[in-house]
Amino acid sequence: MKDEQAPAPSLRSGAGKLKDLADRSHAIIIEHQDVGGAYPAAPTFSAYKGYAWLRDGSFTAEGISRYGDVASASRFHDWADRVLRGRRAQVDDLCAAAARGEVPADSAMLPTRFTFDGADGSDPWWDFQTDGYGMWLWSVVTHAARHGLDLERWRGGIDVAVDYLVAVWDRPCYDWWEEHVEHRHVSTLGAIHGGLVAISPYTSAPASAVAASIRELVDAHGIHDGHLTKWFGTSAVDGSLPACVVPFGLVSGSTAAATLTAVARELDVDGGVHRFRADVFYGGGQWILLSALLGWNLAVAGDVDGAWRHLRWIAAQADADGNLPEQVPHHLLHPGSRDEWIARWGTVASPLLWSHGMYLILADELGITRKAD
Template identity: 70%
Template sequence: MPTVSQFGALAARSHAVITTHQHAGGAYPASPTFSAYRGYAWLRDGGFTAEGVSRFGDVTSANRFHDWVSRVLADRRGQVDDLRALRSAGAAVPIERMLPTRFTFDGQNGSDPWWDFQTDGYGIWLWSVVTHAERHGLDLARWRPGIDVAVDFLTAFWDLPCFDWWEEHDEHRHVSTLGAIHGGLRAVAFALDNHAAAETADAARQLALTEGVRGGHLTKWLGSDAVDGSLPACVVPFGLVDAGDPIATATLAKVSADLDVDGGVHRFTADVFYGGGQWLLLSALLGWNLAQAGDRAGAWRHLTWIADHATADGEFPEQVPDHLLHPDSRQEWLDKWGPVATPLLWSHGMYLILADELGLLR
């Protein structure tokens, strides 16, 4: 097991990896070297990465990221207004006209095909920017142009099926997506007294709890029985269900039983991406929830597992192949996209969050 100083050194290294690769314009690249991610920034990845940086105390880096997002979204004010008008008129809105899930560093849409309609990132960014501002006593007026666009987009389209956190299954409505929307809109509702955000957050929560619970736990999508490694986020930090609520307890227990192996957490049991390995960021997410629930031993178990999977130069990959769910599928992804994304900035951001929960950043 690493020493406390080694855990702290990995936190410093995580901050250095994130800020070294942060684009001059403020974007956090998903991964600077991975073929499919290089050149793009996601609101989902970046929102969690910014939270880790904010907890580390680097206000400037987090501000620059939120500045970048606000500019990118403000530039799409007219697009969102047009989309909302179409929906208000009862017209079908083609999925290809929706805001994308990822942007180039200069704020443009990607030029290559992608699984783009994903609403979770907009909720995650809203939660991230509000949380950052509250932590450091900052005025949200700096980011209001982007916040207003994200709120208007989500309040209009929160209930539509879309791709999930893993950019799959756009035919479903995903509980983790509803959780992220709830968390982001609830944060805005409290911070800015926004009634539309509050009403939509409540509606997302009601839908998830009505159709997204089976066997007493949250499920991967509405009507499913399975769980997903992203579901703990519905408890901490997004508060779709309160920590300690029986549904929250059952969800964490089910994710642990079905997806946690020796401290590393899988995305879902049918995952074939790179053979279905264990994801460091999901290990941190579950550990974060355990820490908040008072299980510090469990949280340390996950932090230790993550630290044990750093490369020799202190970089964290997206996933590791220690315990593959579908090993026969690994080679096809290696052939298609090359080695697993390393470093993944989201992994580093989540390490910082869990390290902070355990007192290592103070």
């Protein structure tokens, strides 16, 4: 990793337009935020329309919080708190089953996405995913600390999320991409770790002990050739793995450096980052949010030039209205599979609010975001 240095003048050129895109990203997110506080994943995409994910929303809220819009981010956390408090009885049943040594079916677990009023939704989905619950804990704690807010505002939902993760953290489940329910995914464990570490000073639950168990488990089974792996038992990497470094702090030092190097080597092409080499979703394009995630990590590690490279690549993917898509098809890994997804779900989601939220995070990290009063 490089020592921190000022980016070359050519990287700073056009910074005003990058700031304008940050302002536009904020406006797009606010325009589409539901009156109840939920951030829809994408307002027009057929498979996402009408649903909110804790995963997407937590990062979107972080971007909005960094931008300085305390009210919008707090309304999202209010929504998540209401949704989780409404699942108190379900989580109590799961905790009781775990205490009896039972293994409830995946279908008994909390969902990964919710309608704006907090319901499960009527159509089937790949629902057993634990990452979003850890992400929300990290996001709400970070937001409260940044703006001097009282976490007690969200205590009910926090307690539900912590109890749920303590009970089910070590079960295989779907990953960030809603695939491979049979595996234990390192990025999922990283998100749980980050949430439990963040909330541990504010809870009597064994959050710190579970976080320590996650670190031990990943050290034993989730590292190959010095870097983190996509799941236990593989050598492959995933574009989500940098989150295990920043912001979730699962690994540091040489493992962190090797992970960022492996992700860049295997998945970064000209500043745009793929999910994983075998990705066939819409042909396996480059994802805006993953480019921002890697850029964020590079900025924190001191590679400011590298972070600016990713920010500028992202900005180049915006359409004439400033909308950022989920992914772009400039460098498809499996182009033959793209048409089948278009036929199934239509064109790629745009705008994707998670993409805009991640752009705000990286723009803030590089110091170009206008801070709202």
